Amino acid sequence: MTSTASPSPVPQSDVRAGTPAIELKGLSKSFPGGRAPALDGVDLSVPRGGIFGILGPNGAGKTTLMSILGGLILPSSGSVRIDGHDVLTEARHIRHILGLVPQEPAIYPTLTARENLDFFGRMQGLSGAYLESRIQACLELVEMTGEADQRVEQFSGGYKRRLNMVIGLMHEPEILILDEPTVAIDPHSRALIHHRLRELNAAGISILISTHYMEEAEMLCDEIAIIDHGRLMVQGLVPDLLAQRRDEAIELQFFGEPGAGLARALETIPGVQRAEQAGCRVRVFSDRPEQVIAPIMQRVQAEAPTLRSLVFGRASLEQVFLSLTGDRGAPR
Template sequence: MTRPPAIAIEGLVKAYAGQESPAVNGMSLVVPQGILFGLLGANGAGKSTTLALLCGLTGADSGTMEILGRRMSPAALAVKKLLGFVPQDIALYEHLTGRENLLFFARLYGVKRKQLQERVDFCLHLAGLVPRADQLVATYSGGMKRRLNLAVGLLHEPEILFLDEPTVGIDAQSRQLIHTQLQHLVGQGLTIIYTTHYMEEAEQLCTLVAIIDQGKILAMDTPQGLMAHHGCRNLEECFFLLTGKELRD
């Protein structure tokens, strides 16, 4: 029996009131399970809206979305159990400790009492925050907050993890730790959907990448496949070749 794809979307459209063109404009995409998939695009290309649709934060105007073979919508609570979402913002309580934040979100995810402590300890270890676990998040550095933000998304052992630019504005050490942990998690069978501006990072980490612009997928392949197909030396060259160099403010 074949495994359903992690994500299958067909003709997805989402428009916001007052905007000339849809943020997501007829997007179709299939992402297999167990890979690290990079969604690359300039500001306003439609990356965050695509993630918002896939995570059930908002509803689509038209088109279909399936997560692990199940229909996704904002009301699909059973499907939401299968996914973890790490927003671009540091979505944590500054006046709770790292451990208290993890306990709070784990309880909300419905992690069973017996596993609660184990999962919290695992996530603290994964984020490299065990020594600072009982200090307020307000006292953490930017990198520590980013790592904790990522750890929250893994508390309930999701099958798909959505990351919206998880390495923005952090030091090289924290970025390196996040990269290592993500590769480790993919090795264990987790599917990761990842948006980033950093082409070098995507080239190094992602199994498959899709370059999107104006709500449409312009190209999708492995990083090496894209470079070979377009005769580019790196992914950044491919990106500029496909999207142009005009500013996207």
């Protein structure tokens, strides 16, 4: 990254240092005709200066939450404050400090990348030399200077998402909200976006990201919240959540689904409390995991499915997620 592309450090006054970047209180949203509320009394505090992940299976209420944060829909009850300002009554103030990156690339396909940046920059009130410098900086940030004058409709999904993200950064926001920014893109673009988000965060930008990629959340986020059925299931620092789940299970993954007999066979091993099978995955619960690993391997070899991996002792967010949300909308 060149020097011009670096986001400028955000000055934070002493008064605001204690203010959460985003604060939700009793946030509920029901849609007419909806059977259950899309959001049901969510309390959430996103601290300043970190990368905060919102996880949840499809239909959990993530997009509804993002739409409320963006001021696109109104909450049925509760309050939303961004940088201490109410999203409903102080939208104009928030606009200057908040950058929003929608899930689907919200860009004009028949305009070039530069024209899109120019248009949305102007819509944010930028102009003149500053606008030009921001366009250049943003193009460099996502490594698209060579593609600046190509029409967006000619871009791959990855390039569209890069452009989509960087439009949200045109006005140098202090708080950046991204809704599933890396869905369905090439690994290179994903790595670039992750890299840039960490750099932006290091430069002082508070980031809220919704995702259903567990690895992404684990790698990127300092703190996460899991929501399901419109409710907040858990909120905490990633290391704390992982520590809570440690040693919970030994996870076996197979190439292809093992026979139904395997889980039953594993449960007969002394020290094994129970074994659960879900697709190609078997989870074995034990309070003495070190002692049961060898007999488990023997049984596996006897039952003859091809083992792909065995994970033990290292809990993943995926496990936390699955234990809280069940197998509904199993994450990738």
